[in-house]
Amino acid sequence: MSSLETALYPIEFKVNGENRTIRVRAAEILLFTLRDNLGLTGSKSGCNNGDCGTCTILVNGITMKSCLMLTVEAHGKHITTIEGLTNSLVQNAFAHNQAFQCGYCTPGFIVNCEGLRNVHPHADEETIRVWLESNICRCTSYEEIHNAVKDVFTPKKI
Template sequence: MPSYDTALYPMEFHVNGERRTIRVRAADTLLYILRDNLGLTGSKSGCDNGDCGTCTILVNGLPQKSCLMLGVEAFGQHITTIEGLVNSPVQEAFVQKQAFQCGYCTPGFIMNCHGLLNVHPDANEETIRVWLESNICRCMSYEEIHKAVKAVFTGSRKS
């Protein structure tokens, strides 16, 4: 019978602007830690293999599927979850364009769009389309999501 590492290791990282130290198992995913240890349930478990994007968060400003990242890999990193967004133009655009139905995928799309803004603040149509391919909406709200993301970029160019 295989033995499993059940020891808990201290881990420190910054989540939503706050320094956090918790004890985790070496095999715990960041998604599990965020949801079960820290109570940040905006990131969802959809597929647990990186296909759907419902667990997308930002790690040092870049989108990361938290179901694919071990918690120990987040040591010392700056993590932003949907709960950490304040006055988000992306969230506002999603509301204005009604870019959601059931809402399950919405946090992942919003976090991915924030990552896109960080990496490509002047993203063109093709770049937006490619970035949106990393997330799945089972309700088929793709047209509304695309309109919301385009509105964010159109609005950011006007400022």
């Protein structure tokens, strides 16, 4: 066994509902594992210090910025990326409200809002506003994004 192989740690976790086993370096960031090792490129590398939110994922249903998490910390956890949220209520609201321009930040916002639904299923206007502060849209689509998220939490009139 080479010294490189002994420097790798076996990690078992569930990603988008699928059991995965990989070997990673101790210092490997989860964002790069998802993108480079697993081919899940929906989480983007923006700032790599937790400010922009383009790399947002769910860890056991809770919002997390994958650039701030080591892959070894994901051992035994359930990870959900944008690829695991096909046809979600939040995605549909973003499309309906045209809550995107370039689209770079969109996966992070959608996953973040799914996390909001998990933690605050009946979020009010103020909770939504504060929650959205953790993500940045450089194209300034904030009004459309806010409207999309508000639509998710507003009861529909029949």
